[in-house]
Amino acid sequence: MRFVLRLLMSIAVALAVGFGLSYYALTDGRLFGAVSLGPWMAWPDIGAPNPNPYTTGHIVRAAALQLGRSEGLQFVATADSDGAALDLACTYRIDGHVPVSTFWTLAAVDEDWVNLAAPGTDAALRSSEIVRQSDGALRIHVGTSLRPSNWLELTGSGLFSLVLTLYDTTALSSFASSDVTMPSITLETCS
Structure with missing residues (x-):
């Protein structure tokens, strides 16, 4: 017995x-196929012809149309640089440099991947619309409260994720992976 x-x-x-x-x-x-750079996470093998089994499982579970390896790379942040979950009741500031790419977009989505852009605004902020600092760095404010300069206006309540999509980039390719730095996400205020 x-x-x-x-x-x-x-x-x-x-x-x-x-x-x-x-x-x-x-x-x-993070231990199996994803790469974390600060608060940002990406699956670099997602567009490969033969991705590793964990990446394949992630693709199937996400059930989303993915970019090919030569088309671009998508980074997702669900927390700020201090590790606290992103919440629509708060306003955040994104500072730093984006890896070299031809073009990039920044969007906010909820847990069902529904875009949270405020009605009457663009669904995403584009690299061609950004006013940069004198050293080329960017500063973007994200939230439901009006902020000066670059602002990604959101609507709703609850937790959200930021999605930074780099198009035509060498970030995380075998010859450029050591040089990749991502912008920080800093909590400004909460209501």
């Missing part, structure tokens, strides 16, 4: 660990 109980307990533990690690690999994935 003890043998059967130990066997059942071992099977239960094995299933819990296996399913738990699989869920983690497909959602967070």
